[in-house]
Amino acid sequence: MAEVIDRRALRTRKALHSALMSLILRKGYEATTIQDIIDEADVGRSTFYGHYTGKEDLLRNGFQILRRELTDAQRAARTGTDGAQDEPLGFSRAMFEHAAGYADVYLAMVGGRGGVVAIGELRKVLSEFVRKELPAARDDGAVSRELVVQFVVGTLLTVLTWWLERRPGLTPAQADAMFRRLALNGAGASIRTRSRVG
Amino acid sequence: MAEVIDRRALRTRKALHSALMSLILRKGYEATTIQDIIDEADVGRSTFYGHYTGKEDLLRNGFQILRRELTDAQRAARTGTDGAQDEPLGFSRAMFEHAAGYADVYLAMVGGRGGVVAIGELRKVLSEFVRKELPAARDDGAVSRELVVQFVVGTLLTVLTWWLERRPGLTPAQADAMFRRLALNGAGASIRTRSRVG
DNA sequence: ACCATACCGAACATGGTGTTCATCATTATA
DNA sequence: TATAATGATGAACACCATGTTCGGTATGGT
The missing domain is CATH 1.10.10.60 (Homeodomain-like)
Incomplete structure (x- = not known):
């Protein structure tokens, strides 16, 4: 087109x-x-x-490019180091790597600077990836599938923002590790100091 | 003043x-x-x-009122039903109850409608509460304390938005339960369908 | 070298902004 | 109830960004 x-x-x-x-x-x-x-x-x-047609159009257009690049990076990572491909949330690593390469662009989007439009578009793009990664997740009565998707995307954005704004020294692998830990296991281990597991 | x-x-x-x-x-x-x-x-x-001085000033002013109300609701809940007060993340229940009472106001803030300013202010208010609730959380090398705070606030906003926009029928208690589950234990249980815990 | 087409820049009507000021209405208080 | 203080009013103002139009200029593809 x-x-x-x-x-x-x-x-x-x-x-x-x-x-x-x-x-x-x-x-x-x-x-x-x-x-x-x-x-x-x-x-x-x-x-x-x-x-x-306006600045919003210009910004949205940029996200089509981002989506393409991210998809390519995804594919490359998948064919490259096979083995880690079917881990739960295996897509995240490639995203953090990509963000490291385009730190200024991501920094412009994240944390409010990009306005509602940027965060909304970013959420949309990331939601696509997350949904693709959770194809067979069972909808256990407790937490609905769509809420899980939103939760994972939210956690991704939280870690991404925190990384770029406050710990830019960390490697993509380190940021990814924190994301996986929080998204998969929550913050319980970091919060419960006196009470036991049960 | x-x-x-x-x-x-x-x-x-x-x-x-x-x-x-x-x-x-x-x-x-x-x-x-x-x-x-x-x-x-x-x-x-x-x-x-x-x-x-402008519409931003008007909006920000509204959050001072919100903060006061939330603090009062917090105090009331704490003195009322004692026992649940020292649970980890025990503050959240009062917030969901408050949100149920002022659903239209929260709905206006959440999910982009309120612009960057509203989300930013809401994050700020909620961060205060979360920090107060995690006073002694140990900063284990894996995940820094501030990241945990941001993660909890993000999860709170995710569940809040999802609740108000897509499942307004749920009770505050049900929404709160989902929040606690995700924040404390993560989404691992909802994601790992085939692999075991180890 | 040619022609299509992308760029330029000035001009224009429109609409929101933030300020000022003289006038009117309501309030607290004696 | 009378009065002085204070808030509300609405019109007028200069300012700036918007989105559109159009004749002229340049750069590109072939």
Whole structure:
């Protein structure tokens, strides 16, 4: 659909996307105006509207790219080191690796800077992956399947945000380990100090 | 600080708060303009700016009220049914009860409708409560204390959102039970269908 | 070299913002 | 009940971002 070929158009779109990222990191999505974007990207006003209907459209468009990249990374990881592929929540490692490579982009999305739109889109993309990873999960009466999906996505975002904002020194593997521990076993072990397991 | 006494001022502030809530539920926080608010509340433009510096200020102000109410509900629950007070995460029950009573307000805050500001403020308030509840949690090398706090708050918001938006029929006690299960034990039991515990 | 097309930039109407001010209404209090 | 204080009103204002249009310019594909 709508194959873009002309170099000029590609140049413009890349400039707009990267301008938006810079501005989100600098002053947040909500506070960023289209005027800011076209100034930062050095692009004419009418040119912007020739490509996108507004800043929300521009942002959403970026997520299509992210989704593609993440899917590819997923596939690569799956075919690469086989063995760890059918672990529960085995998809997360590739995501943390990807986030390490594009830390600035993820940082722009996460933690409020990207506004409701960014978090919403990110949740949507991650939910797809999580659902794919929990195909046969039984819906035990206690906790519904969809709640489990939301819980896992929420935990993923919590660890991701905490990692990028407060412990950027950790390796993707370390962040992933914390995510798996919390998502699979909860925080009980870190909370119950005096009471026993039973 | 700044004791408000005059009935007229109270009337105006209440009208503005309730107008904002209605509008958030109807069209979302971002899309709501100050013009909308003063129209809905039937209040003069200059009157609005006499009380608040903008819509963000109005929203933030509402959270001070929420925090007070929640703290009171907390205290009441603690003195009322003693015995369950020192359970791990024992604060959550009172919160779910409170949310049931003010479902429309919570619904306006949660799930994106309230914008980044609302979620941020809600996180801040809830974080305070969670930190108070985990005073002596040991910082085992695996997962840092602050990450645990963020994880618990995130899980709280996940369950809260899911409850209000998709299962409004459940009782506060049922929602609370799901929260405790996920926060303390994780989703491992709901995910691992074929593999054993070891 | 040609032509399609992407970009430019200025101009425009529209609508929200935040402020000021003179006037009117309501309140607390004597 | 009279009065002084304070809050509410609504119109007017300059300012800025939005989204659209259009004639002219450049760069790209072939």
